[in-house]
Amino acid sequence: MSKAVSALSGAKFAGFATVTETGLRGMITVRGDLASKEMAAAVKSATGAGVPDQRKVSVGDKGKVAWMSPDELLVVVEYATVLDTVATLTTALAGSHALVANVSDARAVFEISGEGSRDALAKLAPVDLSKSAFAPDEIRRTRIAQVPAAFWQTGDSCFEVICFRSVAQYVFDVLRLSVTNGGEVHHLV
Template structure:
């Protein structure tokens, strides 16, 4: 039997912190509190196990191991105290999947209208996977995709189905 196009695994222990602020004013403080530079537009910046993602002109998403959420949250809150900003633990809001393998791009290409090949190595793309919102970045030998936890089952089924054996997009 043919092999699946990619391995789909749920990321366990994923923590996320949403940061909403005027980045032109608070960016340096956020970067200092986290020890990660503020990413470029639609980019991500990486420091160890932490990834800071640009979500929109006034929003960042910090993706990090679940057990580091509390100290990071405290550091952010301290550095932004008294400023017009929002820092929130949204770890339970979203679910993450790893799509790994040489054909991982094909799995996602079936589900999203976005041009993944145009995404830079350190980029993050917000788009949709079939009917639900998602965000995609490159990780290891494939991609990581996050979506809302309320549609986690749908997203998992989508990915597993798109990765079904014998459904490669390569010309035969």
Template sequence: MSDAVSALNGAEFNGLAKVVETGLGGMITLRGDLASDRIKAAVKAATGTEVPATRRIAIGAAGAAAWMSPDELLLMVEYDRVGAVVAKLGEDLAGAHHMAVNVSDARACFAVSGPAAREVIAKVAPVDLAPGQFEAGDFRRTRFAQVAGAFWLDEAGVFHIVCFRSVAAYMFNLLSTAAHPHAKVGVYA
């Protein structure tokens, strides 16, 4: 069997911000009644965190849980743990209406960091990124120009982006163009 590889093999661009394809990430789509005690317990067991509030991401000792919709979470764990976590979710939620699917290999992940990271993301995603409007722990599903994606901001000021693997090259080129040194707008500077 061949080894798993990321979509762009760690591609990197340095400009107004640093854009990096961050490699393989373990991701599970979990659907069900997010208010149920069984789902809450299963999320806690899988990630070490609570079910997040609407449009938020919660980081735990074993992973993260991001709000995707009123009945859907994106669970993020180590890539090598995904199969075991999906199996455990199936056991923990047996008999309960739910769906837990490994979507790791269908996704690409990026990080945008540096003083102009907020501006770079604001150029390509229709989200109010003004300080005070989008802060650490906030999570959004949106469009990046022509493609769907989701992103969040961490405590260190780094934006993390998840998109379909099939559009990874488009996303990297889009972010790199927005981060080009000649593309400075200065809205948040």
């Protein structure tokens, strides 16, 4: 089997915040009835986390689970364990009407860290990113400039952005432009 590489091989840019392509990440799309016992058990055994509430991310010992829509979850795990996790989920959901798909290689992940990360992201997405509006355990599916993306917080001033791998270079470029020194907004607190 050929060696898997991430979209931009860890590209990095430091301005008033730092943008890093984080490398390979295991991501699994799970669709089905989120309220069912089977779904709760499957997600629990795969990640250790519970089924998240609307627009929330729940974190377990083996990975995290993000709410994508009323019938869809995104399970995020280490890239090395993604096939095992898919197997666990598929087995646990075998009896119900559900879908488990490994989408790891269709995605790219970026980290924006530093004091100005909130500002940098707010310039690109139509989302209120002030601390009072955007909760630390929230996921927001939206757009970054012209392409669909989603992001959540991993720390006080640290965000992770996921997008399609085919637009990874575009997203890196707009993020790089957004964090370039001189572009600080100092609006969000």
